[in-house]
Structure formats: structure tokens, C-alpha cells
Amino acid sequence: MTRRETTLLGVRHAVLVMISLVMLTPFYWVLKTSLTGENIYAYPPSLLPVRPHLFNYVDVWYLIPFPRYLLNSVIVSAIAVSGNVVLNAIAGYALTLPFPGRRAMIVLLLSCTLIPFQATIIPAYLITAHLGLLNSYLGLALPLMSTIVCIFIFKASFEAVPRSLIDAARIDGLGDVRILLRVLLPLSTSAIATNVVLAFIWSWNNFLWPLIITRDADMQTLPLGLARFLSYMEDTTGALYAFVVMVLAPGLLVFLMAQSSFMRGLTAGATKG
Amino acid sequence: MNVRRTRQAALVACFLTPSLLIFLLYRILPLAWNVVLSFQAWSPLHPPTWVGWDNYDEMLNDDDVFWQALWNTLIFMGSQAIGAALALGIALLVNSDLKGASVYRTIVFLSYPLMTVAVAIIWRWMYNERGGLIDYVLRQLGIIHQPIAFLDSFSWALGSTIVANTWQVLGFFMIVLLTGLQNIPPHLYEAARVDGAPGWARFLRITLPMLRPSLFLCAVIGILNSFAAFDLVYVMTNGGPGHATELLITYIYKQAFGETRFDYAAALTVAQFMLLMALAWLAHRAAGGNAGAIE
Amino acid sequence: MRRRRFLAGTVATALARPAIAQTSKKITFLSWNIVDQAEMFKRWFAAFQAEHPGVEIEWLDKKGPDVPPFYQTQLAGGTPPDVVDLQGGIGIEYAAQGALLDLTPYLQAHPDVKARFNPDYLHNWVWEGKNWLVPFYIAKTLLFYNKTLFQKAGLAGPATSFDELLSHAAKIGSGGEDQTGFLTLNFDWLYWALFRMNDVELLSPDMKQPAFDTAKMVEVTEKLAKATAGTAINKISWTGRWVEPLGAFASGKVGMLNAHSSAYFFLKGQGAWINQDTLGVGELPGNWSVPSLHGYAISKGTKNPDLAWAFVDFCTTRKQVEEMAQSRRILTAYTDVDNALVARLEKEEPLAHAVLATQLEYTDKLCGNWPLPNDSRVKDAFYPELQNALLGRKDAKSALAEASRKVARELRRV
Numbered sequence: 004m005t006r007r008e009t010t011l012l013g014v015r016h017a018v019l020v021m022i023s024l025v026m027l028t029p030f031y032w033v034l035k036t037s038l039t040g041e042n043i044y045a046y047p048p049s050l051l052p053v054r055p056h057l058f059n060y061v062d063v064w065y066l067i068p069f070p071r072y073l074l075n076s077v078i079v080s081a082i083a084v085s086g087n088v089v090l091n092a093i094a095g096y097a098l099t100l101p102f103p104g105r106r107a108m109i110v111l112l113l114s115c116t117l118i119p120f121q122a123t124i125i126p127a128y129l130i131t132a133h134l135g136l137l138n139s140y141l142g143l144a145l146p147l148m149s150t151i152v153c154i155f156i157f158k159a160s161f162e163a164v165p166r167s168l169i170d171a172a173r174i175d176g177l178g179d180v181r182i183l184l185r186v187l188l189p190l191s192t193s194a195i196a197t198n199v200v201l202a203f204i205w206s207w208n209n210f211l212w213p214l215i216i217t218r219d220a221d222m223q224t225l226p227l228g229l230a231r232f233l234s235y236m237e238d239t240t241g242a243l244y245a246f247v248v249m250v251l252a253p254g255l256l257v258f259l260m261a262q263s264s265f266m267r268g269l270t271a272g273a274t275k276g
Numbered sequence: 277m278n279v280r281r282t283r284q285a286a287l288v289a290c291f292l293t294p295s296l297l298i299f300l301l302y303r304i305l306p307l308a309w310n311v312v313l314s315f316q317a318w319s320p321l322h323p324p325t326w327v328g329w330d331n332y333d334e335m336l337n338d339d340d341v342f343w344q345a346l347w348n349t350l351i352f353m354g355s356q357a358i359g360a361a362l363a364l365g366i367a368l369l370v371n372s373d374l375k376g377a378s379v380y381r382t383i384v385f386l387s388y389p390l391m392t393v394a395v396a397i398i399w400r401w402m403y404n405e406r407g408g409l410i411d412y413v414l415r416q417l418g419i420i421h422q423p424i425a426f427l428d429s430f431s432w433a434l435g436s437t438i439v440a441n442t443w444q445v446l447g448f449f450m451i452v453l454l455t456g457l458q459n460i461p462p463h464l465y466e467a468a469r470v471d472g473a474p475g476w477a478r479f480l481r482i483t484l485p486m487l488r489p490s491l492f493l494c495a496v497i498g499i500l501n502s503f504a505a506f507d508l509v510y511v512m513t514n515g516g517p518g519h520a521t522e523l524l525i526t527y528i529y530k531q532a533f534g535e536t537r538f539d540y541a542a543a544l545t546v547a548q549f550m551l552l553m554a555l556a557w558l559a560h561r562a563a564g565g566n567a568g569a570i571e
Numbered sequence: 572m573r574r575r576r577f578l579a580g581t582v583a584t585a586l587a588r589p590a591i592a593q594t595s596k597k598i599t600f601l602s603w604n605i606v607d608q609a610e611m612f613k614r615w616f617a618a619f620q621a622e623h624p625g626v627e628i629e630w631l632d633k634k635g636p637d638v639p640p641f642y643q644t645q646l647a648g649g650t651p652p653d654v655v656d657l658q659g660g661i662g663i664e665y666a667a668q669g670a671l672l673d674l675t676p677y678l679q680a681h682p683d684v685k686a687r688f689n690p691d692y693l694h695n696w697v698w699e700g701k702n703w704l705v706p707f708y709i710a711k712t713l714l715f716y717n718k719t720l721f722q723k724a725g726l727a728g729p730a731t732s733f734d735e736l737l738s739h740a741a742k743i744g745s746g747g748e749d750q751t752g753f754l755t756l757n758f759d760w761l762y763w764a765l766f767r768m769n770d771v772e773l774l775s776p777d778m779k780q781p782a783f784d785t786a787k788m789v790e791v792t793e794k795l796a797k798a799t800a801g802t803a804i805n806k807i808s809w810t811g812r813w814v815e816p817l818g819a820f821a822s823g824k825v826g827m828l829n830a831h832s833s834a835y836f837f838l839k840g841q842g843a844w845i846n847q848d849t850l851g852v853g854e855l856p857g858n859w860s861v862p863s864l865h866g867y868a869i870s871k872g873t874k875n876p877d878l879a880w881a882f883v884d885f886c887t888t889r890k891q892v893e894e895m896a897q898s899r900r901i902l903t904a905y906t907d908v909d910n911a912l913v914a915r916l917e918k919e920e921p922l923a924h925a926v927l928a929t930q931l932e933y934t935d936k937l938c939g940n941w942p943l944p945n946d947s948r949v950k951d952a953f954y955p956e957l958q959n960a961l962l963g964r965k966d967a968k969s970a971l972a973e974a975s976r977k978v979a980r981e982l983r984r985v
Contacts, residue, residue: 016376019369023383029443030386032409033398044818044841046406046423047415090298093291102288115303116496117552119503121529122545123306125538128644130301137648146302149295152496156455159489163459179287193455200389208391210507214637215644218599218629226391244401247394258389262382320646320668338980341955406822422749428810430964510636517810518955518964533639535948536668 037245059245067228068221073253076207076225079143083206086148088198094149095157095194096183116151120211128215138218147206153198160194161187200261207254225250307549313542324539331543342544344519345527346551348434349502352441352523353555356498359442360491363449370450371457381454385447392444392504396511399440403427403512427513433521437505437512444508445501449494456490457483488563495559499552524548596875597627598882601642601652603865606632611894619885626878646670651870653879654886657704658865659759660946662696665868666703667944672869674702677880684884687892691934692904695864698942704866705887706904707895710831711860711937712761713929715838716851720750720826729827729853733768733791736827736856737798743826744802751805753798754816755829757958760950761861762808762829763939766791768857773953778941779982784975792960792967800963809961817841829855831863832902835926845922852925854933861939864904902930945981952977 036043040054063069098109120127127146128137136142164187172186188195210226217223228250314331316324335342366384370377387395402408405423414420426436460483468478484491506525509515515522515530524544532541605612616628631652633641639661645651657665665671678685685693688706696704714729721728724743730736740752755762763773769791772782798804805825807815820828821841828834839845854860867886869879885891892905900923902909909931916924943949956974959965965973 012374015369015374019366019380022366023380026384026387026443026446028409029398029402032402036401036407042841042843043407044404044822046412048407048409048412090295094295097288097291100284100288102285108292112299113496113556114549114553115299116500117549117556118303118307119506119525119528119545119548121503121506121525121532122310122541122548123302124532124640125644125647126306126309127302128648130305132648145298149298151299152493152500154295155493155496159493179284197451197455204389208389210391210393211640214633215640218631220631226393243397247397251390251394254389254391255386258386259382262385320670406818425807425810425815428807428815430962514812516812518958530951533643535945535951536639536643536664537948 033244033247037241037248039241043241059242060249062242063246063249069225069228069249071221072223072225072228075140075143075222076253078140079213079224080203080206082140082144083147084199084202086144087150087153087202088195090149091153091198092157092183092188092191092195094154096161096179096187098154098158099161100179112151112154120146124211124215127212131216137216138222140222142216143209143213143222143224144206146212147202147209150202150205153201156197157191157194160191164190196261200258203257203261204254207257225253307545310542310545313539314546316539318537318539318542320536327539331540332547334540335543335547341519341522341527342547345522345524348520348522349524349548349551351434352438352502352505353498355438355442356445356494356501359446360449360453360494360498362442363446363494364453364487366446367450367453367457371454381450384450387444388447390444392507393511395440395444396508399436399443399508400427400512402440403436428517430517430520433513433517437509437521440512441501441505441508445497448497448501452490452493452497453487456487460486492559492563495556495563499556524551596625596878597629598654598875598878599629599631599652600654600882601638601656602630602632603638603656603658604632604634605656605899608895608898611898615886615891615894619882622885623878623881628882642670646870646872649872651872653870653873653875654882655868655870656707656865657868659863659940660943660950662704662866662868663698663942664944664946666696666698666701670871671703672871672873672876672879674705674869674880675700678702678705681884684887687887687889687905687907689904689906689909689931689934691937692862692864695862695937695940696866696942698944704868705883706864706866707887707892708865708899709862709902709904709930710833710864711862711930711934712756712764712829712831712855713860713926714853714855715820715828715830715834715926716853717820717823717826718849718851719823719844720746721851724826729851730856732856733765733794737794737803740798740803740826741801744804748824750802750824750826751819752803752826753808753829754805754820754825754827755808756811756813756816756831756834757809757954758812759861759863760939761831761863763861764829764855764857764859765795767859767938768855774941774978774982778943781975781978781982784971789967789971792957792971796961796963796967799961806962809958813837821845831861832926832930833863835923836900847922847925850922852922852929854929858933858936859938860929860933860936862937900927902927945984948981948984949978952981 035050035052037059038055038057039049039052040056041049098105098112131137131142131145134142134145136145168186168190169182172182177185208226209224213224213227217227313324315326315328317327317330318324370380370384374380390398402410403426405411405425410426411420411423415423424432426432464482464486465478468482473481502523503525505523506529509521509523509526510529513521515526519527525548528541528544528548531537531544602612612630616630619628620626629652631641635658638657642651642655642665651670655665655671662671684705689709692706692709693702695706696702716729720743721739724739724746726739726742730739736753743752744750755765766773766783766788769787771785771788771791774780775782795804799806799809805816805819807819811819816828817830817834817837818841819825820830821838823842823844828838838850842850867883869876869883873879887905889905889908892903892908893911895901896903896905896908896912902912909927913924913927913931916927953974956965956970956977960967960970
């Protein structure tokens with residue numbers, strides 16, 4: 004590499020490192036606050052934890068039924084994610100096929116994204132009640148079992164597959180469903196991974212819907228637990244931040260485990276074209 | 277041929293129905309409920325009465341909070357565009373076979389899987405005048421001498437919440453744009469380089485146009501983010517001070533559940549919906565009019 | 572379509588909650604953020620069930636801001652919780668919405684129950700001549716003051732008039748070092764005593780008109796604004812929520828704090844300097860205070876009103892009330908229990924005693940607790956404009972005129 008290229012590369016790395024630090028700082032600050040033994044409201048705050056201890060975490064563990072909430076969140080997210088991948092893939096595929104009203108359907112779907120959940124609370128509750136799904140895992144997952152953004156991600160991914168491959172498959176006599184399963188999906192691992200990650204994030208972090216439709220305390224999900232703790236403890240000690248860490252940890256762990264295939268799926272796309 | 281067409285049509289119907297059903301139940305019907313309610317006077321004590329445009333009239337002519345919330349929401353949307361631009365910069369930096377690219381990408385995306393309530397708590401703490409990092413750093417650097425209560429300040433509150441939001445969603449924009457960048461055939465760049473086109477020209481002539489579908493997707497995501505910002509604003513400032521950080525989404529929620537004015541909240545929802553339709557349509561045109569498709 | 576139904580069928584059977592047997596009676600109790608008392612409530616429920624065999628009690632606890640969406644959706648769905656713990660103005664709002672059961676007949680039929688409560692606190696939830704809630708957790712505003720700062724400024728004790736209060740605040744605020752003289756909480760109507768002590772009224776007696784667009788109100792607002800512009804009144808008074816104002820006082824740099832007794836525990840936890848000799852407790856001039864109360868209400872949609880009443884009766888029986896008062900260190904409006912707790916604290920914790928003693932005094936001078944059917948709307952019409960005036964963003968006269976117009980509009984809507 005030339006000297007100019009090396010310098011540019013160095014600059015690139017430097018900028019990225021700075022960006023990374025900025026992105027990671029809030030994580031660090033909260034972690035530090037949860038571990039520190041100082042009065043967290045004293046000025047100036049120390050940059051490193053002072054007399055670090057884990058008591059805050061112990062407090063939190065005993066305060067709420069963490070495992071149960073965790074289990075609930077896992078089940079609801081599992082339902083939502085599997086529903087999402089299946090429903091979004093088939094809907095995305097349908098949108099790539101020619102049919103009358105396709106344009107209108109796309110507009111309809113996009114307009115659905117413009118409707119915020121907060122405006123739908125009461126009708127959504129009543130509808131779910133009519134379906135008999137209040138206070139159930141399916142009821143918790145149902146509104147999130149298909150998401151429009153992900154449908155379009157699948158659609159875009161399917162449309163990026165070269166026409167030649169699809170035509171060849173049709174000549175071989177494969178029907179539409181088989182084309183989807185044998186040709187398109189295998190080439191859309193990045194879209195699948197994106198779908199899984201996003202559906203997981205959105206269902207895991209959902210707070211308002213579980214609040215409304217769960218009545219039993221042991222059907223509640225993890226975000227509800229955080230919210231209850233927040234009000235009860237307010238910000239008096241590092242315990243609140245220990246709780247934040249504990250609530251975020253499972254989601255982050257799952258993401259980190261999945262992220263390698265998620266990110267790899269992105270680079271796989273570079274071979275297209 | 278005809279058989280195939282009908283079979284395909286049946287397939288399309290079959291494949292679209294499950295998703296459509298969910299959207300019908302949880303978005304379209306509720307929207308219809310809102311539209312109807314917006315023309316009524318709702319009261320828990322008696323059936324709703326028809327009042328025509330009254331709610332809209334009040335909203336447009338007699339409600340400064342609405343205009344404040346509208347203005348804040350537009351500013352917020354603008355910040356989404358800036359966030360997307362920043363994300364594009366980062367995406368370009370981590371694109372290609374840079375060593376450690378996957379690590380950088382993961383770090384930038386790490387903030388997105390967090391619960392927005394948690395993000396709000398974290399940033400509220402970062403902005404705290406005594407124990408928070410931001411005031412500490414600013415004072416240490418000598419930029420300010422008195423602590424600034426960012427979230428209590430009429431001038432700083434909105435910007436502060438926007439910073440927190442941008443931090444959270446930067447990764448999401450980056451991922452979408454990265455996927456778009458990966459889908460650009462390298463031979464286009466090769467051809468341009470052979471023709472002697474400089475870097476910025478390659479960017480403007482090849483990258484940006486090929487990114488149009490991804491940019492459109494970013495616009496849609498920006499709208500989703502403004503909804504997700506509900507938790508952020510609610511926990512960080514609750515719309516305050518005054519209504520300096522009030523967004524349409526928080527105002528809708530407060531009218532519905534804080535003041536039990538479901539009819540007015542419905543009118544606000546419809547207004548927000550129209551605004552977002554307009555914005556989405558603009559984005560659609562800017563993306564070349566082929567929303568979500570890659571040619 | 573098929574796929575979904577299949578999925579719904581299997582999963583629903585496997586995972587949906589089983590229906591409660593219809594033969595037993597069930598009461599749902601919704602509490603407002605008392606999840607830390609789970610053990611105590613379990614004991615209560617067991618005792619209640621012993622007295623009423625075959626009754627099931629479902630306990631739900633939601634934090635404050637979550638109660639409205641939860642309750643409203645339950646109401647919309649026709650399944651409101653039977654007994655609800657509500658705070659402050661929401662009680663009257665829900666009563667005005669027709670969501671609550673009129674408790675007056677029950678109180679009349681059980682005068683012994685009625686006699687338990689401090690009448691002023693019980694009166695807090697009287698609307699249209701009827702009782703809608705019974706209190707179980709009471710707090711009202713008082714004046715906390717930093718004795719060290721007072722000594723430093725050469726002040727003997729709390730002020731006895733509004734102007735004196737402002738001059739005290741100014742003296743302390745001019746002591747340098749980020750000091751400010753006075754801080755108040757601003758949510759609900761907790762600051763209203765400042766206005767009431769100047770004989771300003773918010774509304775006309777029939778509560779149909781705003782009554783604060785007067786020269787006197789403008790004068791008071793201007794004085795407060797002037798004090799806020801300087802260091803006499805801490806600006807967080809008008810913008811902070813809970814943590815910021817209390818944290819500021821706990822940091823030891825503020826001379827006086829107007830807050831309700833619940834703040835005491837937060838302050839003690841945050842402020843290492845706080846002890847009997849350094850924290851003073853008193854009343855605001857005129858002994859005016861704003862209450863912040865929790866009470867039990869019964870939803871009108873309850874299927875078992877008598878059983879719900881029996882539950883409320885049970886929860887406000889001496890034994891239960893004493894337990895709650897002792898474990899949470901709160902006052903309950905049950906006169907005898909409160910007096911006993913305060914007396915006991917006099918020896919055990921003099922400072923807590925001083926704080927809680929104020930809660931039982933001058934209960935005839937409660938203000939800021941109008942039984943408004945649209946309390947939150949009136950608040951939202953009034954406070955932002957007042958805030959503008961107090962922070963110097965608008966002049967007092969035009970801000971109050973605007974507030975008056977908005978409040979009048981809200982009152983017209985009822």
C-alpha cells in the first residue's frame with residue numbers, strides 16, 4: 004500500500020474508534036453508576052467506580068421475579084419472531100409478483116406504518132378481548148407478528164435476486180412456492196437475519212402493549228418489570244441503574260450471539276450482481 | 277397461462293392475507309375508530325354525539341400546544357435525516373473489507389436493541405447536572421462554568437432528547453444503508469474509475485442514486501422512530517419544560533389518557549397521520565417514485 | 572388464514588390462561604405503586620378470605636402513570652377492577668366520568684367506619700355532595716428548611732408572611748456559592764399554598780369561572796417571578812419533577828423546600844447532612860397546605876359491590892391500617908392510628924415525628940384540592956402559562972389572562 008493509502012486507512016480507523024467510544028460511553032456510564040459506592044449525586048462524579056460493589060444487583064434480583072418475567076419475554080418474542088419471519092417472507096414475496104392492485108397494496112401497507120400504537124390502544128384492546136386473547140402469550144405477540152418494514156426488506160431482497168435465476172427455475176418447472184423456498188430464501192439470509200433481529204428487538208422491548216393486556220402479575224414481561232422498579236425506587240441509588248443493566252443484558256446477549264450471522268449476512272450481499 | 281395466472285393470484289391472496297389480517301385488526305380498524313371518533317364528542321357518561329369539525333377547529337385555531345408539538349415533531353423528523361446522513365458516513369467508513377469492520381458495526385448497532393425506556397433512563401442520568409457525565413465534561417473542558425440543567429431548559433431540552441434518540445437509532449440507519457451499499461454492483465464503480473470520475477462524483481452519480489430504495493426505507497424508519505421516541509420523551513422530560521419537548525405522539529397520549537379526551541386525541545391522530553402521509557409521499561418522490569424497489 | 576387459525580388454536584390451548592371458575596366470587600384490587608408491600612397484602616388477603624370464604628382476590632399493582640391507560644382500557648372492556656387505589660384529583664375525575672360507585676350510602680349505613688377518618692381528609696373527595704373515596708394514605712405540603720443556611724443568613728425561623736418568606740429566600744440566596752433560598756414542588760397543585768396565603772382564589776365558589784385574573788394575583792406572580800429571576804427562588808421549582816427539586820434541597824444548597832411529607836424519606840436518603848439539628852420542619856405562612864392523598868374507590872362496574880365495600884372496610888380497619896402505617900411510616904387519615912404513630916415517633920425518631928406531626932395539624936387549611944371533574948385539563952390550561960410568567964418568558968399580566976381564557980374554556984366544557 005502507498006503511504007497515502009496507509010494514512011487514509013489510519014484516519015479511517017481513528018474516526019471509527021472515536022465514533023465507537025462515543026457510542027459506548029452511555030453504556031459505560033450506567034455500568035459505572037450501578038457498581039460505584041459513592042453518592043451518585045455528588046459533584047464531581049468520578050470517572051471510575053469508587054469502591055465498587057455488586058449489592059445493587061443483589062437487591063434487584065430479590066426485588067422482582069426476574070426469571071419469570073424473562074421467561075415470559077422469551078416466549079412472547081419467540082412467537083413474534085417466528086411469526087414475523089414466516090408472514091413477512093410470504094407477504095414480501097407476494098409483493099414481488101404481478102397482480103392487479105399491487106401498487107395500491109404497497110401504498111396501503113406503507114400507510115399502516117404511519118399509525119402509532121398509542122393511538123390504537125383502546126380498539127386494539129377491545130379487539131383482542133373479542134378474540135379471547137387477553138392476558139395470553141399469543142395476545143401479547145399478535146400485534147407484532149408481522150411488520151411492514153420487514154416485509155419490504157424481504158421484498159427488496161427478493162427483487163435483488165437476478166432475473167436469470169428465477170427464469171431458469173421456472174423453465175425447470177418450479178412453481179411459485181418452490182421458487183420462494185428453493186431459490187429466493189436461500190439467497191436472502193441477510194433479510195432473514197435482519198427480520199429476526201428487528202422482530203426480536205421490537206417484541207422484546209414492547210412495553211405499552213403488555214401493560215394494557217396483562218392482568219396477572221406472572222404474565223408480565225421484562226420491560227414492565229423495569230418500569231415498576233423505576234417508579235418504586237426512583238433514582239435514589241445506583242440500584243435503578245443495576246436494574247437497567249439487568250434488563251438490557253438478556254436482549255444484548257441474544258443480539259450479540261446472533262449478530263455474527265446477522266452481520267455476515269450483510270457482507271454476503273456483496274457477491275450479488 | 278390463464279391457469280397459472282389464477283393460481284398465482286390465489287397464491288398472492290393467500291400469502292398476503294395473514295399479514296393483512298393483523299394490520300387490519302391492529303392498525304386499520306383502529307385508525308377507522310380514530311377517524312370516526314374525531315368527528316364526535318366523546319363522553320364516558322353518554323353515547324358520543326356528532327360534532328363535525330369542532331375538534332379540528334379547536335386543534336387548528338385554539339391550541340398552541342398542537343402547533344408546538346407539530347413544530348417539535350418536524351424538528352424531530354429533520355433530526356432523523358441528519359441521523360441518516362451520519363449513519364451513511366459511518367456505513368461508508370465500515371464498508372468493504374476494512375479490518376475489524378464487523379466489530380465497529382456491532383458497536384454502532386449495539387444501542388438499538390435497547391428498550392427505549394432504558395435509553396431514556398440512561399440519558400436522563402447522563403444529562404443530570406450533578407452526577408451526569410455531560411455537564412462534568414463540559415465543565416472540565418471549561419466550556420461552561422455553571423451546570424446546565426439540559427432537560428429542564430427551554431432551549432436545550434428538545435436538542436438533548438434528539439441527541440439521545442440519534443444515539444439510539446444510528447445503528448439501525450447504518451444497517452439499512454450498509455445493506456443498500458452492499459447491493460451496489462462493484463463493476464459500476466470500476467467503470468466510473470476507468471472513466472476517470474473522482475470520488476465525490478462516484479458518490480453522487482452512483483452511490484446515492486443506487487441507495488434510493490434504502491434511503492426511502494430510512495425515511496419510513498425515521499417516522500417509526502418518532503413514534504418510538506414516545507418513551508424517550510415521556511421518561512426524560514414528559515414533554516416539558518412547558519411543552520418544549522412535546523411531540524405529537526406524546527400529546528396524543530396525554531390527551532387520551534391524561535385528560536381522557538379520546539375524541540380530541542383521535543383528531544390529533546388523524547392530523548398526525550395526514551402529516552406523515554405527506555412526508556412519506558415526499559420521500560417516495562425523492563426516492564425516484566419507486567418506493568422499496570430495486571431496479 | 573388457515574395457518575393462523577391453526578396456530579391460534581394450538582398455541583392458545585397450550586398457553587392461554589385457564590378461565591377462573593365462575594362459582595367463586597372474585598374481587599380485583601388495583602393498587603397504585605405499593606408493590607413493596609406484597610407480603611403485607613398477602614397476609615391481608617388471607618385474613619379477608621378467612622372472613623369471607625369462597626372469595627378470590629386478584630391483586631394488580633401499577634405505577635402511577637400506568638394506572639390511567641390500564642384503568643381506561645379495563646373500563647372500555649367492561650372489566651374494571653372492583654377496588655381501586657387512586658391518588659388526588661384522579662378520584663374526582665373518574666367519579667365525574669361515572670366510573671366510580673357512590674360511597675355515601677355505605678358511609679351512612681356504617682357510621683363507625685366514617686368516624687375512623689379525619690373529616691377534612693375524607694372531605695377531599697366529596698363531589699356533588701357525595702363521597703367517592705375513603706383515604707388511606709395522606710400527605711400534605713410542609714416547609715422543610717436548612718437550619719445551617721438559616722443561621723448563616725441570620726434568620727431565626729420560618730417566615731410568617733408571604734413577603735417575609737420572599738425576603739428570607741432572598742437573604743439565603745445572596746449567600747453565594749450556588750445557594751438559593753426557596754424551592755417548591757410543582758406537580759399537581761403543590762405550590763398553590765403560595766398563592767392561597769395571599770387570599771387569591773383559582774376559581775369562583777361554584778367552580779364555573781376562573782377567578783384568578785386579578786391585580787392581586789398578578790402582583791403575587793410578579794413577586795415570585797422576580798424572586799425566581801434572582802437566586803431567591805430556585806428555578807427548578809417551576810421545571811423540575813420529583814428527583815431534581817428534592818435532590819437540589821438534599822445537596823444542602825437550598826434554604827427552604829415546600830414539599831409533602833413523602834419527600835422526607837427521599838431527602839434523608841440523599842442528604843447526608845440531614846439530622847434533627849440541621850433540618851427544620853414547619854408550616855408555610857398562614858398554615859396553608861396542599862394535600863396529596865391516596866384513597867380507595869369502588870368501580871361502578873363492579874359485580875360485587877357489597878363484597879367490594881367489605882374489602883374497603885377491611886382495608887381501613889384499625890388492625891390493617893396500623894400495619895400499613897407502621898411498615899411504610901405513613902399517615903393514613905385514620906385519626907386514632909395516626910395520633911398513636913406520631914406519639915410513638917416522638918421518642919423513636921424525633922425528626923420523622925416533627926415531619927409527620929405537621930400532617931395532622933391545620934387540616935382545616937387545605938387548599939389546591941378543588942373537586943374538579945376535569946382536574947388535569949384545568950391544570951394543563953393553567954400551569955404552562957403560570958410557568959411562563961414565573962420563568963420570565965411572558966409578563967405576568969398577559970400570561971394570567973391567557974391562562975384564565977384557557978381555564979374558562981375547560982370549565983365551559985364540563
